[in-house]
Every structure is written in C-alpha cells, then in structure tokens.
Amino acid sequence: MLDLTYEAPKPKVIAGAKHDWELVIGMEVHAQVASQAKLFSGASTKFGAEPNSNVSFVDAAMPGMLPVINEYCIEQAVRTGLGLKADINLVSAFDRKNYFYPDLPQGYQISQLYHPLVGEGEIIVDMEPGIARKVRVERIHVEQDAGKSIHDMDPHMSFVDLNRTGVALMEIVSRPDIRGPEEAAAYIAKLRQILRYLGTCDGNMQNGNLRADVNVSVCLPGQYEKYQETQDFSHLGTRCEIKNMNSMRFIQQAIDYEAKRQIGILEAGGKIDQETRLYDPDKGETRSMRSKEEAHDYRYFPCPDLMPLEIEQGWVDDIAASLPELPDEKKARFVKDFGLSEYDASVLTAEVVNAAYFEEVVTASGDGKLSANWVINELFGRLKKDDTEITDSPVNPSQLAAIIKLIKSDAISGKIAKDLFEIVYTEGGDPEKIVEERGMKQVTDTGAIETAVDEIIAANPAQVEKAKQNPKLAGWFVGQVMKATGGKANPKAVNEIVSAKLGL
Known part of the structure; x- marks a missing residue:
C-alpha cells in the first residue's frame, strides 16, 4: 500500500461580518446500477430510448402487478459495499x-x-500526493428510480416519461465528514472511480446515472468537535439539501453559494429553514424547492409485496473473491513495481481503461518510467487535443511499446520518436518497419558524427572561440550537427564529440 498520511478533516473557514464559520457537508449519492434490466421488472434500462418504450406493467403500476427482485442488481450493490469496505x-x-x-x-x-442491504463503510479521498482523508459511509440502500417530468416541449403542457421508472439505484449516504467544496468534489470523483472499477455503475453524470443530493450547513468553530463527541447533529446547524447535482464543478459552486447564503441569514439574526433547494448554474445560486421532509412525512412502512431479503454469507464471499484490483491498490502497485511517482500513478489509474492500456505498454516495453512518460505526455496529450477516448486511440499499446523499445535500443532519438509517433498516430503501421523504410534510424557511427562536427567547427572559427570562452555555447554546435544529420545523430554521442573537439 502507499505510504499515506491521513489527515483529520480541515474545515473551510468562511469569514462573516461577525464570526468565522465552518462548513459541514454530507452527501447522498444516487448511483444507477449497471444492469440491463430494472430492479423489479425485466424492462430495459437502455438510455436514449423513445419515451415510455422501456416500461413494463410493473413499472406502470398496473393493478395486480407484483415486483420481483432482480438478483443481479442486489449482487451489484453487494459488490459496491465490499468495494467500500x-x-x-x-x-x-x-x-x-x-x-x-x-x-x-x-x-x-x-x-x-x-x-438497508449495506451498512457502514469508508472512502479514502485523495487530497494531494501522500495526503488522504477518510469519509465514513453510513449506509447503501437499494431503491427504484422515479420517472421524468418534461416541461420544455410545450409551454402549456407537461409530459411524463416512465423509462427510468423502476431502474435500480444505490443510494450511498455519507456521514457529515466533508468540510469544503473541493473535498466534496474529490469525494464524488473517488466514489465514481471506485464504482467504474467495480463495474457496478458507469458513473455517467451527464445522463443522470450518478447524481448527488448535497446537504450543507454552517456552524461556529468548535461545534463540529462537539458533534463528534456527542453525535448530536444540532451542533452542526440546520442543513439544506441541494437536489440532483450532476456536475462536480456545479457541486462546488452550489456549496459556496449556499454557505454564504446561510451565513448572511444567521448573521442578520435570522433562522435557517430546513428545506430542499435547487441550484441554477446560469444564475450561480440556489433557490427553494420545497420544505425538507422528515421520514415520518413520507409514511414509510414495510413493503407488503416483498418478503425480507435474505442472502447467504457464502454468496457474499464469492462476490468478494471476484472483486477486481481497486484504484488505491493498483496505484500502490504501479509505484512499487514500475518505479512511478505517486502523481504519475494517480494519472494512469484515474480510469480503469487508462490503467489497462498502460499495463499493456509497460509489459511489452519493459520500462515503467519511459512508458508512463509516453502514455501521459504524448498519448494522453494528443487524445485530449483531438477529443478522443483512449478506447478509440489510433495508437494501440503494442505500437507505443514498439516506439519505446526503439528509443531504449538507441535505434531512434527522442526527437525522431515524436516524429514516428505522429506517423503511427495519423497513418498507422508497424513502427519498426516505418523506421527502416523511411530511413529514420539514429546515426550511431562515431566516425560519421566526427566528420560532421569537424566540418562545422572548420566553418565557424569565430563561434569556436566564443564557445571556448563560454562552454554553454557548445550547444550551438550540437544543434548544427543535429540539423546537418537530419536529427538522426545520437545526441549523447554528439555532445561528447563536440566537447572533446572543443577541448571543453
């Protein structure tokens, strides 16, 4: 495992006109279960289908229709719980x-x-290299999603699409351990990463497959510590829930606004109403949606159509044995096995497909650091420029590994390697054959390099005298030799021969 330092939550302190205030944040994240069928029916969960085309009689609440639990959805929720320890x-x-x-x-x-199906767990939130914080998960419960009301198709009418009705959700509820907007975004990012590694939710926030209800309150310094001692939530101030957030950037903006709004009310002598609010990204503000209901307002009672769900420990153990390597474990292995920095390992393990691509490259090339450098800087940089996913990369792992092996064997220089990468990226092909056919091999013949150096020194006596006075100017000769050889000369050999010829 990585050598991490776990910090206690550091609250974001906001200076009011009368007091300093601290932020307290809890999250209720709704993650759509990665399943082709709904929680209680066999209807499809495919996104983008025609409105009301993925609806069974159970979803539409037709009389006499009874729910039947989808075992796979339960398995996915158990897998998620195990992934969150x-x-x-x-x-x-x-x-x-x-x-x-x-x-x-x-x-x-x-x-x-x-x-609930899943009890207490934790998420390790990465704040910066070597520093992490633990956010406690209170519970994960399984529930069915509602449909969608559509208000923008006709100014005089509203429409209802029941395609989402009955889709399985995992509601992942945190303790109020998050103390600032940046930490809230980091928490969502880490949770999303774990879910994607587990394959239990695709984490697609644009489609609403991962969305968060953000509970925000403010308290005076020292009150959070009292809550920790007593578990009395009254020390944390009255919370407001910001509903259905599906953007990490908007989550941060909404928390900032909501905290300042509450502080303004409290310092003016007012009282915070517990309510549900919506965030308007165009105006950059939250607005009231409805009063925040308590559990008794929803008249909860056991569902008479479903018996208690009983699962066996052996089944849970089998799921646990099938868990993939999770992000923190993979990052630690990359640091240990491939000699990577924690930062590079974090970049490479951010997405499971990125990590898999890198592992194929490093397995074939045999050089961890060089592989990481080329994947992060050259490949990721070019893919980002072209707005292309790594799964659609024009350069496959075998091709990139071949380029790296050519660098390691001194067959090509770093500059030639970049030209070669561009050819493979745009045209495809076998890197080794391209180097042979296009005469891109690096010149390692010291005799040929010496001849080029001698010619340039002979043609530039004034520059020779300057270089002897200021050795840094020897780089000019190196550049001229590389230019004369079309960039094919071995840079290390050129530097050594230039220094020797100039007597530096």
Whole structure:
C-alpha cells in the first residue's frame, strides 16, 4: 500500500461580518446500477430510448402487478459495499416511501429505510500526493428510480416519461465528514472511480446515472468537535439539501453559494429553514424547492409485496473473491513495481481503461518510467487535443511499446520518436518497419558524427572561440550537427564529440 498520511478533516473557514464559520457537508449519492434490466421488472434500462418504450406493467403500476427482485442488481450493490469496505447485512428489507408526483405512477417508491442491504463503510479521498482523508459511509440502500417530468416541449403542457421508472439505484449516504467544496468534489470523483472499477455503475453524470443530493450547513468553530463527541447533529446547524447535482464543478459552486447564503441569514439574526433547494448554474445560486421532509412525512412502512431479503454469507464471499484490483491498490502497485511517482500513478489509474492500456505498454516495453512518460505526455496529450477516448486511440499499446523499445535500443532519438509517433498516430503501421523504410534510424557511427562536427567547427572559427570562452555555447554546435544529420545523430554521442573537439 502507499505510504499515506491521513489527515483529520480541515474545515473551510468562511469569514462573516461577525464570526468565522465552518462548513459541514454530507452527501447522498444516487448511483444507477449497471444492469440491463430494472430492479423489479425485466424492462430495459437502455438510455436514449423513445419515451415510455422501456416500461413494463410493473413499472406502470398496473393493478395486480407484483415486483420481483432482480438478483443481479442486489449482487451489484453487494459488490459496491465490499468495494467500500462496508458491512453487508445478510437480512435487509424493502419499504414504501409514499408521496405523490406525476412521474411516480405507484404513488410510492420502493426503497430501504429501516434495514438497508449495506451498512457502514469508508472512502479514502485523495487530497494531494501522500495526503488522504477518510469519509465514513453510513449506509447503501437499494431503491427504484422515479420517472421524468418534461416541461420544455410545450409551454402549456407537461409530459411524463416512465423509462427510468423502476431502474435500480444505490443510494450511498455519507456521514457529515466533508468540510469544503473541493473535498466534496474529490469525494464524488473517488466514489465514481471506485464504482467504474467495480463495474457496478458507469458513473455517467451527464445522463443522470450518478447524481448527488448535497446537504450543507454552517456552524461556529468548535461545534463540529462537539458533534463528534456527542453525535448530536444540532451542533452542526440546520442543513439544506441541494437536489440532483450532476456536475462536480456545479457541486462546488452550489456549496459556496449556499454557505454564504446561510451565513448572511444567521448573521442578520435570522433562522435557517430546513428545506430542499435547487441550484441554477446560469444564475450561480440556489433557490427553494420545497420544505425538507422528515421520514415520518413520507409514511414509510414495510413493503407488503416483498418478503425480507435474505442472502447467504457464502454468496457474499464469492462476490468478494471476484472483486477486481481497486484504484488505491493498483496505484500502490504501479509505484512499487514500475518505479512511478505517486502523481504519475494517480494519472494512469484515474480510469480503469487508462490503467489497462498502460499495463499493456509497460509489459511489452519493459520500462515503467519511459512508458508512463509516453502514455501521459504524448498519448494522453494528443487524445485530449483531438477529443478522443483512449478506447478509440489510433495508437494501440503494442505500437507505443514498439516506439519505446526503439528509443531504449538507441535505434531512434527522442526527437525522431515524436516524429514516428505522429506517423503511427495519423497513418498507422508497424513502427519498426516505418523506421527502416523511411530511413529514420539514429546515426550511431562515431566516425560519421566526427566528420560532421569537424566540418562545422572548420566553418565557424569565430563561434569556436566564443564557445571556448563560454562552454554553454557548445550547444550551438550540437544543434548544427543535429540539423546537418537530419536529427538522426545520437545526441549523447554528439555532445561528447563536440566537447572533446572543443577541448571543453
């Protein structure tokens, strides 16, 4: 494992007109389970389908239709819990959360309040190289999603699309351990990374497959410590929930605005109303949506259509044995096995597909640091410029490894390697054959290099005298030799021969 220093949460302190204030943040993240069928029906979960085309009789709440639990969705939730080092409850139960809304045809949502599938866990949030913080996860419960109300198709009408109705969600609830907007974004980023590594959620925030309800409150310095001692939430101030955030940048902006709004009210002698708010990114502000309901307002009661869910420890153990290598473990291995810096290892393991690509390159090339340099700087840089995903990279791992091996064998210089990379990127082909066919091999014949050096020295006596007075000017001769040889001369040999000829 990496040698990490775990810091206690450092609150963001906001100076008010009368007091300093500290931020307290908790997250309720809704992650859509990666499953082709819904939680209680066999209807498709495919995104982008025609409105109301992925709807079964169960989803539409037709009379007499009973839900049947999708075992794969439960397996994915257990896998997520294990990935977050959480407790798995062998007995859990579903409840009905009752409320009326046009896109909820049943008039209730089937969720888990009293007996969730997954208990307490943790997420290690990377703040900077070598520094991490632990954010406690209170629970993960499985529930069905609601549909979608559409208000912008006609100014006089609203429409309802039930395609999302019944899609399986994992609600991942954190403790109020997050103390600033940057840490909130880092928490979401790390959770998303873990889910993608596990394959339990694709983390696609644009499609709403990962979205967060952000609970924000402010308190005076010292109050958070009192909460930790007593577990009395009243020390943390009244919280407001910012609903359905699907952008890390907007999450930070919304938290900043909401904290300042609450501080302004409190310092003016007012009181914070516990409510649900929405963030308007165009105006950069939150606005009231509705009063924040408590559990009893939803009249929760056990779902009479579903028996308690009982799973076996052996089944959980089998899932645990099938878990992939997770981001922190992979990053630690890259540092240990390939001699990478923690920063480079973090970049390469940010996405599971990036890490897999790098491993193929380093396995074929045999050089960890050089492979990391070329993947991060040359490949990632070019892909970003072209707005191309690594899965669509024109240069495959074998081709990039071949370029690196040519550098290591001194067959080509670093400059030639960049030209070669460009050819492979735009035209494709075998790097070794391209070097042979286009005469790109590096000149390592010292006799030929000496001849070029002698010619340039003989033609530039004034520059020779200057270089003897100021050895740094020897670089001019190196440049001239590289130019004369079309960049093919071995740079190390050129430097050594130039220095020797000039007597430096």
